[in-house]
Amino acid sequence: MSGIGQSTGILAARNGLWAAIQAATAHRGSDIDRYYATPETVASTKWVGLTDLDVDPDLTNIGARRQFDEAIRVGVNLGAWRAGHGEDDARETFAEAYEILAEIQDHITQNDITLGGAVLWCLPGRMSNAGVEVPGSDGGYVVEIVAEFVCAHRVRPT
Template sequence: MSGIAARTGVPAARAGLEAAIRAALTDEPEVDIYPGFQWPVNYPDWTALGQATSETDPKNIGPRRQMDETITIDVNVGAWRPGRGREVAQAAYDRVFSLLVKIQNYILDGDNITLGGAVLWCVPGGFDADGEEFEGGFQAEIAARFVCSHRMRAN
């Protein structure tokens, strides 16, 4: 059954989320998609998986010896635009949010919410957005979180 395993679901959830990001951005060939943060990037737009955390709830253990695991995975989405001024900053923010929305929409499509069977479900969590002038341009970044449900059950 998808989303249920005898061990933590973090590795499978990370791999499933990376695959979902790649699928969501198929029509975006000039976006770097990394399993972790890398520098320098090849393109002015990028995504990178970040920290993953797991919380289990052992108080739900019953006769089947199973417990729920909540997995949170951070995803950095960034865009850099050359130049200065309000229009350049706005272009960077517009781009970074358009990438995040594509990823969120893809995952929330009913068939994709399990990240290929890696988890019971995955939904967008919160995010923080920030930007600053950087190397002759403006860089906007979103630190997004995706929350997944997984069940661990003894064999």
């Protein structure tokens, strides 16, 4: 579906993605922290949160009623921490983080491509990750994934 104005569409996309994340990770219960806006410091072992949002209106194909399509890109930050040292622990930490991402991507692409009717469609976009070993005896590994979901939206001015 489509919203009426650009600002209402942006918020609808963000809220639709938020609901999809909640649904995709519901089976994890309190084993994962979920953030509508990711805090500066995350203190849990698994997390997912919304970050930035970018909108790219396509004004080259504007219609007679001033309708136009736009791409909305919503950033998602997620990750995992795991105690331990060595290659096996590092691999497991990466696997845990990617499992969370796969759950969200699968839920959207297989069950909720319109984010509850908020957008015309939503698909996974760019993604990057980093993993680091935390020094010290209480260390371990932290893996953070920065992902993007791209949504299509049609603006229909009143």
